[in-house]
Amino acid sequence: MHTEYLPRSVSQAVRRQDRRAVQAWTAGVTGRTDFGPRPLGCGPFDVQDVFTRGITLSNYGNPPSDPYGQNPQDPTGSSPQEPYGQPTQNPYGDQYAQGGYGAPQHAQFAHWGKRVGAYLIDGLILAAAMLPYYIGAGMAAGGATTEIDPITGQPTTTMGETSGLGLALMGLGFVLYLAVFIWNICIKQGKTGYSVGKGVMGIKLVKAETGQPIGAGMSFVRQLAHIIDAIPCYIGFLWPLWDAKRQTFADKIIGTYVIDQPKG
Numbered sequence: 001m002h003t004e005y006l007p008r009s010v011s012q013a014v015r016r017q018d019r020r021a022v023q024a025w026t027a028g029v030t031g032r033t034d035f036g037p038r039p040l041g042c043g044p045f046d047v048q049d050v051f052t053r054g055i056t057l058s059n060y061g062n063p064p065s066d067p068y069g070q071n072p073q074d075p076t077g078s079s080p081q082e083p084y085g086q087p088t089q090n091p092y093g094d095q096y097a098q099g100g101y102g103a104p105q106h107a108q109f110a111h112w113g114k115r116v117g118a119y120l121i122d123g124l125i126l127a128a129a130m131l132p133y134y135i136g137a138g139m140a141a142g143g144a145t146t147e148i149d150p151i152t153g154q155p156t157t158t159m160g161e162t163s164g165l166g167l168a169l170m171g172l173g174f175v176l177y178l179a180v181f182i183w184n185i186c187i188k189q190g191k192t193g194y195s196v197g198k199g200v201m202g203i204k205l206v207k208a209e210t211g212q213p214i215g216a217g218m219s220f221v222r223q224l225a226h227i228i229d230a231i232p233c234y235i236g237f238l239w240p241l242w243d244a245k246r247q248t249f250a251d252k253i254i255g256t257y258v259i260d261q262p263k264g
Contacts, residue, residue, distance in 0.1 A: 107211070107259040109246040110203040112238075115258055121197030122184060129180040133173020139166035190219030194263060202262035208255045218254060225250035 013021035140163075148155050189195040193204035193213040205222075207214045214222070228249045229236025236249035245257060 110258040118197030118201040129176040136166040136169030190216035204261040
């Protein structure tokens with residue numbers, strides 16, 4: 001078998017994946033410029049051998065010394081390091097499977113009870129925002145009068161004139177409700193995965209394919225999809241009780257998971 005050893009400079013070029021430097025050296029040794037694949041051990045090294053077959057000095061035995069009389073050390077005097085260094089860790093932790101954009105294939109899906117708790121907290125916040133509306137509506141109802149028809153005996157209710165303050169309170173309550181809904185359910189949940197309720201319960205809404213928050217627009221669409229959960233006797237909201245991935249119908253339609261992940 002024809003045997004040659006890589007010079008120190010070429011070995012270093014291989015370690016840093018400098019294809020151009022190795023190609024130049026190979027062309028000088030072999031006179032070849034096509035660098036096509038060659039059988040292992042049949043002639044001088046070429047680029048295809050070095051990069052796809054992983055040929056290093058150890059493949060051909062340890063030479064007595066470097067052809068240039070120097071040990072294959074780094075110019076700084078330190079030992080050569082691995083080509084790629086230490087392996088990187090999964091940025092999503094152990095909850096997420098390797099590959100596939102960090103999709104949470106091994107995530108701990110949130111228990112149904114936690115989802116109910118988050119829903120109640122968010123619902124209470126929305127109800128508090130509607131408080132001015134309830135007050136204004138009460139003022140309007142307070143001006144109503146009820147009379148009984150002497151002939152038929154049927155009661156007749158007549159709404160009194162609603163005051164300007166009552167109308168203002170009703171309008172304020174509606175605006176506050178809308179603002180809190182957009183901020184908490186659409187923007188906050190869409191961008192971070194946490195509504196106020198989900199943050200308190202330590203659960204997070206993520207896209208099934210990526211493990212990332214779904215965005216404000218899709219968070220709003222998901223809320224609309226909850227209509228499907230309510231149509232068949234609200235069974236869609238109960239579906240996470242027996243579903244393997246604890247998804248409602250809306251989660252399946254939009255492609256989302258709710259996972260256990262407390263806010264860090």
